[in-house]
Each structure stands twice: as structure tokens, then as C-alpha cells.
Amino acid sequence: MPADRGTGGREPMVIFARTYDLVAWLIPATLRFPRAQRFVVTRRLQDAALSFQECLIEANRRSGQARLERLRAADAELGKVRFYLRLAVRWQWLSEGQYAHVSAMVQEVGKLLGGWIRQTTRG
Numbered sequence: 764m765p766a767d768r769g770t771g772g773r774e775p776m777v778i779f780a781r782t783y784d785l786v787a788w789l790i791p792a793t794l795r796f797p798r799a800q801r802f803v804v805t806r807r808l809q810d811a812a813l814s815f816q817e818c819l820i821e822a823n824r825r826s827g828q829a830r831l832e833r834l835r836a837a838d839a840e841l842g843k844v845r846f847y848l849r850l851a852v853r854w855q856w857l858s859e860g861q862y863a864h865v866s867a868m869v870q871e872v873g874k875l876l877g878g879w880i881r882q883t884t885r886g
Contacts (some may be wrong), residue, residue: 778875787834811843
């Protein structure tokens, strides 16, 4: 069976690479957030990013409705990542340049996820 596990396209493989890049950039960046917030906002942002990745892995192992459910869960986690990033830039824990960079990464992953959801829905 191909590496895309029957999804019919390359999107799942690309989304894994882009999500890896996002998490690999994000986790070290959050370590620079204020120490007082490490166990609140920082932890939630990290958890949402890692949960997003886990949902993708789980979706790739499933098919049909079960895959769609995991993809929708991934979408919810990505929404949390967006929210926490907006807070981080508002509180100046991320510079405008850092926020622009990570936002572009999140936007790309979101588009790939949307494509995978559409593809799964058409089924």
C-alpha cells in the first residue's frame, strides 16, 4: 500500500512534513515565553500543537468516518493553536516577524488539512 494509506493524493504526506516543521519551530519558541506563563498558556499552546500532530497520525491510520472524525479533531486543535498564538503576539511574547512566520506555517497546514477533509468527505 502507498505511504498515503489510500487517501489518493500527496496531501497527507505533505501535511506531516509541514506539521513537523511547525512543531519543531514552535516548541523552542515557546521556551522563551515568560516563566510565569510556562504552565498555563505556554503549556496549552504546546499541547494543542502536539495534539494536532497526533490527530493527523491517527487519521492516517483510519478510513471513512473514523478518519473524518480525527481530521475534524485536528481542525479543532489547530484552532486552539491559532488562538494561543494570537495571545502570544498580543502580549509580545512573539515578535511581529515571528508571528508572521508561524502564521504562514499554520495557514499552510490549515489549507492542507482542509484539502484532506474535503477529499475524505468525497470519499
